[in-house]
Amino acid sequence: MSKVLIVEDEMSIAELEKDYLEANAFSVEIENNGDSGLKRALEEPFDIVVLDLMLPGIDGFEVCRKIREQKQIPILMVSAKKDDIDKIRGLGLGADDYMTKPFSPSELVARVKAHLARYEAIMTSKEHSNKLIEIRGLKIDTTARRVWIDEEEKNFTSKEFDLLVFLASNPNHVYSKEELFRQIWDMESIGDIATVTVHIKKIREKIEIDSAKPQYIETIWGVGYRFKV
Numbered sequence: 001m002s003k004v005l006i007v008e009d010e011m012s013i014a015e016l017e018k019d020y021l022e023a024n025a026f027s028v029e030i031e032n033n034g035d036s037g038l039k040r041a042l043e044e045p046f047d048i049v050v051l052d053l054m055l056p057g058i059d060g061f062e063v064c065r066k067i068r069e070q071k072q073i074p075i076l077m078v079s080a081k082k083d084d085i086d087k088i089r090g091l092g093l094g095a096d097d098y099m100t101k102p103f104s105p106s107e108l109v110a111r112v113k114a115h116l117a118r119y120e121a122i123m124t125s126k127e128h129s130n131k132l133i134e135i136r137g138l139k140i141d142t143t144a145r146r147v148w149i150d151e152e153e154k155n156f157t158s159k160e161f162d163l164l165v166f167l168a169s170n171p172n173h174v175y176s177k178e179e180l181f182r183q184i185w186d187m188e189s190i191g192d193i194a195t196v197t198v199h200i201k202k203i204r205e206k207i208e209i210d211s212a213k214p215q216y217i218e219t220i221w222g223v224g225y226r227f228k229v
Helices: 011-023 034-043 060-070 084-092 105-129 158-169 177-185 194-207
Strands: 003-007 027-031 048-052 075-079 097-100 132-135 138-141 146-149 152-154 217-220 224-227
Touching: 003 011, 003 034, 011 027, 011 105, 027 034, 034 048, 034 060, 048 060, 048 105, 060 075, 060 084, 075 084, 075 105, 084 097, 097 105, 132 158, 138 158, 146 194, 158 177, 158 194, 158 224, 177 194, 177 224, 194 217
Parallel strands: 003 027, 003 048, 048 075, 075 097
Antiparallel strands: 132 138, 138 146, 146 152, 217 224
């Protein structure tokens, strides 16, 4: 079931949109201000965002810009503002579509379906043709098992590479050392979790500008590690 985030401060409109989307088998969540909407969009695995332009807190333009910096999920911007300049600005910041209020809820559902189908097709095509992970200067070719940082290639051992790919493929998820050991070494840790710590240290030495202040793999004290995006 696809997950939709509606960021809309007019609750009557948001609830109407939610009712129609849920009637079409979507899972829907609502946030009514820009700050909370942005937080959830970045931290939770939504498949599409329906984003109002005029919001309390940060506006829809800024929410769109910040989402697009980190995620490629479809963003459908909606607004009562009819000026072409607003449409141009919204699309220029990375919105995939722009609907002017008032609009038919059925049209919203149709557009959500169309954008999700298109996004799924693009992602499927990328998976088959180009298995690359690229994040802020870090590029990982998972097919050729090669890694570059700011265009400079780095050499990785097999387990270092597997650990890096696993973390980068699951961004913002915190994993304990035990979980990472089971995932990469395919066995229970039984006192061997120091292996994870050593491998994380070696990976940081290769990809971080300052391994004491990592920008990619973050230590969550008392818990484990996560890959920041």
